Amino acid sequence: MDLEKVHKMIEVCRKIDKKLHCFTTICEEEAISQAKDNPAGKLSGKFFSVKDCICVKGVESCAGSAILKGYRPPFDAFSVQRIKEEGGIIIGKTSQDEFGFGGFCVNTGVGFETPKNPIDDTRSCGGSSGGAACITKALPDELNHVALAESTGGSIACPAAFCGTIGLTPTYGLVSRWGLIDYGNSLDKIGPIAKNVPDAAQILSAIAKKDIRDSTSVGSDGDYASYLGKDIKGMKIGVISDNLGEGTDPAVAERIRKAVSYFDSTGAEYNEISLPSAVRYGLPAYYIIAMCESSTNLAKYCGMRYGANEKLDGNFNEYFTKVRSRFFGKEAKRRIILGTYARMAGYRDAYYIKAMKVRTKVIEEYKTALKKFDVLLSPSMPMVAPKIDEIKDLPPMRHYMADACTAPVNLAGLPHISIPCGNHNGMPVGMMLIGDHFCEGKLISLADKFERDHDGI
Amino acid sequence: MLDKDMIRKIAKNAKVELTEEETKEFLPQIEDVLEWFKAIENAPDMEMSMHPIKIRDAFRDDIVEQSMPKEYALQGTDHKKDGYFKGPRAV
Numbered sequence: 001m002d003l004e005k006v007h008k009m010i011e012v013c014r015k016i017d018k019k020l021h022c023f024t025t026i027c028e029e030e031a032i033s034q035a036k037d038n039p040a041g042k043l044s045g046k047f048f049s050v051k052d053c054i055c056v057k058g059v060e061s062c063a064g065s066a067i068l069k070g071y072r073p074p075f076d077a078f079s080v081q082r083i084k085e086e087g088g089i090i091i092g093k094t095s096q097d098e099f100g101f102g103g104f105c106v107n108t109g110v111g112f113e114t115p116k117n118p119i120d121d122t123r124s125c126g127g128s129s130g131g132a133a134c135i136t137k138a139l140p141d142e143l144n145h146v147a148l149a150e151s152t153g154g155s156i157a158c159p160a161a162f163c164g165t166i167g168l169t170p171t172y173g174l175v176s177r178w179g180l181i182d183y184g185n186s187l188d189k190i191g192p193i194a195k196n197v198p199d200a201a202q203i204l205s206a207i208a209k210k211d212i213r214d215s216t217s218v219g220s221d222g223d224y225a226s227y228l229g230k231d232i233k234g235m236k237i238g239v240i241s242d243n244l245g246e247g248t249d250p251a252v253a254e255r256i257r258k259a260v261s262y263f264d265s266t267g268a269e270y271n272e273i274s275l276p277s278a279v280r281y282g283l284p285a286y287y288i289i290a291m292c293e294s295s296t297n298l299a300k301y302c303g304m305r306y307g308a309n310e311k312l313d314g315n316f317n318e319y320f321t322k323v324r325s326r327f328f329g330k331e332a333k334r335r336i337i338l339g340t341y342a343r344m345a346g347y348r349d350a351y352y353i354k355a356m357k358v359r360t361k362v363i364e365e366y367k368t369a370l371k372k373f374d375v376l377l378s379p380s381m382p383m384v385a386p387k388i389d390e391i392k393d394l395p396p397m398r399h400y401m402a403d404a405c406t407a408p409v410n411l412a413g414l415p416h417i418s419i420p421c422g423n424h425n426g427m428p429v430g431m432m433l434i435g436d437h438f439c440e441g442k443l444i445s446l447a448d449k450f451e452r453d454h455d456g457i
Numbered sequence: 458m459l460d461k462d463m464i465r466k467i468a469k470n471a472k473v474e475l476t477e478e479e480t481k482e483f484l485p486q487i488e489d490v491l492e493w494f495k496a497i498e499n500a501p502d503m504e505m506s507m508h509p510i511k512i513r514d515a516f517r518d519d520i521v522e523q524s525m526p527k528e529y530a531l532q533g534t535d536h537k538k539d540g541y542f543k544g545p546r547a548v
Binding site: 070071072074075171172173186187212215216218277280281284285287288295299302304305306307309312313314315316317318319320321322324325328330333334336337338340341342344350351353354355356357358359360361363364395396397400411412413414437 | 459463464467468469470471472473474475479483486487489490491493494496497498500501502503504505506507508509510512514515517525529530532533534535536542543544545546547548
C-alpha cells in the first residue's frame with residue numbers, strides 16, 4: 001500500500017482520537033512496516049482497527065484494563081492473522097469497557113479515557129466495543145476502514161446502534177476466539193463493525209475460517225458477499241413484540257415499526273411474535289453465566305508473567321491481592337464478587353447450573369420461532385445513545401437492564417446484525433435482525449436490501 | 458446471607474481487597490443483582506447447555522510441536538531470573 005495513505009490515515013485517526021478517545025493505541029510504526037511488505041489479498045487497501053481485547057502481535061493489548069498495561073502479545077489473534085494474510089493494515093487498538101464489562105463504555109479501566117459518541121460527544125458511544133463503532137462512524141468513507149470488534153452480550157450491536165454503523169455479530173463458534181482476551185468463553189464472538197453491509201460481509205468471509213487452536217471453532221468457507229443484492233421477496237420476518245412495548249422508548253419502537261412497514265412493502269412477510277422465556281429469563285441467565293465465566297477468567301491476572309506488576313513484596317497471596325486490588329476497576333471487582341458468589345458451594349446449582357439449563361430453554365424458544373421465520377426483528381437497544389453524565393453514576397442494575405434486547409440473543413449464540421433505521425433527537429436508532437445458527441447469509445441479504453433503499457440514514 | 462463479612466470473604470478468596478468505601482457501595486448493589494437473579498428460579502428444568510451450539514470434541518494426535526520460544530514468553534514481565542518467571546514467595 002502507498003505509504004502516503006498510511007500516514008494520512010494515522011494523522012486523521014490521531015485527530016479524531018484527541019477529541020473522542022476512541023483508541024487505546026495507534027500503532028503507526030507497525031502499520032507502516034506492514035504496508036511496506038503487504039501481501040496482495042482480498043482486503044488489500046483496507047485499514048482495520050482492532051478492539052483492545054483482540055491480540056495484535058507487538059502492539060499493546062490490554063482489553064481496556066490497567067492490569068494488562070504494557071502487555072504486547074508475541075502473536076496475532078486468529079482473526080487478526082487472517083486480516084493481515086488478506087492484505088489489511090492494522091492501525092490501532094480501540095477503546096472498550098474494561099474486559100467488556102459494560103454497555104455504555106463508561107466502565108473503562110483505571111487510567112483509561114471514556115470514548116465519546118462522534119455524532120454528539122456528550123453522549124455514550126455504546127459498549128463494550130465503543131471505540132470500534134466510534135472510529136468507524138467518525139472516519140470519512142474514502143479512508144476505507146473497518147473495525148474488528150467483539151460481543152459477549154451485545155457489545156457489537158449496542159455501539160453500532162448508538163453510533164449509526166453496521167455491527168455484525170456472527171454465530172458463536174463461526175470465528176475463532178484464539179488470541180482473544182476472554183470475557184465469557186461460552187459467549188464471546190468476534191465480528192466486524194463497518195460503515196456498510198458489503199464491508200461487514202467481506203470481513204466475515206475473511207475471518208470465518210476453522211481454526212484448530214480453538215476447540216469451539218466451527219468456521220465456514222462461505223462467501224458472505226454472495227448474499228448481497230438478493231431479492232428478499234417472500235422472506236418471513238418475526239417481529240419480537242416484547243421488545244417494542246414497556247421499557248423501549250416509544251420513538252425507537254416507532255422507527256422499528258416503520259422499518260417493518262418497509263420490509264412489508266418489498267414483499268417480505270412479517271408477523272409479530274412473543275418470546276416469553278427469552279424475555280423473562282434471558283437477561284438474568286446471561287448475566288449469571290457471563291459473571292461466573294469472567295470471574296474465573298480474571299483469576300489469571302496476578303502481575304507476574306505479563307501486564308502491570310509491582311515490586312515482589314510479601315507472599316503470593318499478599319502480592320497477587322495488592323496487584324489485583326490496585327489495577328482492576330470497580331465493575332471488574334463487582335463482577336468478580338458476583339461471579340465468585342454464584343459459583344460457591346451451596347449457590348452454584350441455584351445460579352450457574354440453573355442458568356445453563358435456562359440457556360437450553362431460551363435456545364429452544366428461538367429455534368422454534370426460527371423454524372417459522374427466516375429472521376427475527378427487534379430494536380438493537382431500547383433507547384438512543386444516552387448522555388454520558390446521565391448514565392455514569394447509575395446503579396449497575398440499570399446498566400444491565402439496557403441489554404434486554406441483545407443479551408438473550410447472545411446467550412443463545414445466534415447471529416445478529418444491527419443496522420441504522422432512522423433517527424430520534426438527532427441520534428441513530430438501530431434495528432437488529434436475528435438469524436438461526438450459521439444463517440448469517442439471510443441477515444446480510446435483508447440488511448443489504450434495507451441499506452440500499454435507505455441510503456444516508 | 459450476604460453481608461459485609463461475606464463480601465470480604467469472597468473478595469479474599471478472589472484475591473481482591475476492597476476498601477471500606479467499596480464494600481459499603483457494593484453491598485446493596487450486589488444484593489439487588491442477586492435478588493434479580495432469582496427470576497430464573499421458576500424457569501423449567503432442562504438439560505444444561507454449556508455452549509450455545511453443539512461442540513464436537515477436537516482430538517488431535519499427541520505430537521510434540523514447536524511451542525512459543527522462551528524469550529517470547531518472558532518478554533512481558535520484569536519478574537524473571539535465569540530464563541524462568543520469578544514469583545512472590547510461597548509463604
